[in-house]
Amino acid sequence: MKRKVGIIGYGWVAGANHKNSYAQAKDVEIVAVCDVNKAALERAKRDYNLPDEALFDDYKKLIDSGLCDMVDICTPNSFHCEQAKYALNAGLPVSIEKPVGVNSQEVEEVRALAEEKGLPVFICFTWRHMPTTRFLKDVIDSGAVGKVYHCYIKCIKESGLWEGRRLEWRFRKELGGTGVLCDLGSHMIDFLNWMNEDIVGLTANMGIFIKERQKVDSDEWAPVTTDDYANILADLKSGATANIELSRCAKTEEQLVEFIIYGEKGYIRFCNYVGEGLEICYGSKEEIAKGKQRVATPEKYGATWSLYQSQSFIDYANGKKDNFTSTIDDGLRAQMVIDAVIKSSEEKRYVTIDEIQKGLK
Ligand SMILES: NC(=O)c1ccc[n+]([C@@H]2O[C@H](COP(=O)([O-])OP(=O)(O)OC[C@H]3O[C@@H](n4cnc5c(N)ncnc54)[C@H](O)[C@@H]3O)[C@@H](O)[C@H]2O)c1
DSSP states (O other): OOEEEEEEOOSHIIIIIIHHHHHTOSSEEEEEEEOSSHHHHHHHHHHHTOOGGGEESSHHHHHHTSOOSEEEEOSOGGGHHHHHHHHHHTTOOEEEESSOOSSHHHHHHHHHHHHHHTOOEEEEOGGGGOHHHHHHHHHHHTTTTOSEEEEEEEEEEOGGGSTTOOOOGGGOHHHHSSSHHHHTHHHHHHHHHHTTOOEEEEEEEEEOSSOEEEOSSSSOEEEOOSOSEEEEEEEETTSOEEEEEEESOSOOSSEEEEEEEEETTEEEEEEGGGOSSEEEEESSHHHHHTOOEEEOOOGGGOSOGGGTHHHHHHHHHTTOOOTTOOBHHHHHHHHHHHHHHHHHHHHTSOEEHHHHHHTOO
16 A cells, blocks of 8 residues: 655755655655745656645645655754654654754654554654665674774765855754754764764764854845854763764865764775775784774665655654664664754763753753
């Protein structure tokens, strides 16, 4: 039986990423779309050949329409939790784009409601679905580098420096929560969690370089209120340590993402600038002496992440969960780390995730 999905928010991520991923998924159809922007609704109508009755400018009407049996939330961050709770109260499984929300308290409320209703909530942590990161996880899980000591993670891009970029929702705290921290950082924080290297405490700094931008709907200038950079030094549950560097103001070719995992037997490095596959240097004395090697990602991992993400959501809604499924518990974990980063940066001190968790109602 085909699952019927209603999408809320038909901007970039829904119209590009999710569209590609649904196109490769089995037993699913997009039956309704909601967006507050008319042009976005027109695009959705064309993309999915939808009748006018399946287009909504209010998410409650989409959910109440009875057209869909699952909801995919792709709106700006501050709307996610309110929309997810409405869908859960209507008895529908939900997918939520990352970050789940703008603070841990509202994410905890979604988690508690999902538990009460017995409904799955899937989080779009896309880096779990990349062929090469899946390969990387398998290598780490196989014990190839032995006990892990260091995780160096870099995710930097130049999107904050694009000429004339306006004060879109990502630059406004009331809509985005944080900036690069939740935009890129939530993926990186979840990556560590997924590798079983969960963050337990941290010190961090974050800040804004470009202090003002022109508003989207007028030429008036207004303050940017979300971070352009964040640096995190974290302790991990396993006893290892992580350094995470995030920026949207680093002039690069487009976006640099790098993970280096150092263990007692050597290291593994993923870097999107050097093509598919991994750089490895681990094993016996003789193997280490050969120096770094490049290994291609085996074909069994597939060609693209879009093969997996939407399928993973549908499978989860159908009761199937695996090593790659990202749930509301993972989303809450990442959100608590985000809150800890903000607190550490504001109060200039070490903050534990336990402290954030204890503050939740
Ligand atoms: N997983 C990933 O790799 C990834 C990549 C990009 C964006 N995202 C996430 O996806 C979400 C959307 O990002 P985007 O880049 O597509 O933004 P976007 O601005 O391109 O799209 C957001 C859309 O939501 C619509 N919208 C705004 N408020 C609404 C409301 N109350 N009800 C219905 N529609 C509403 C807007 O009109 C717009 O069409 C964010 O949470 C972002 O963090 C995730």
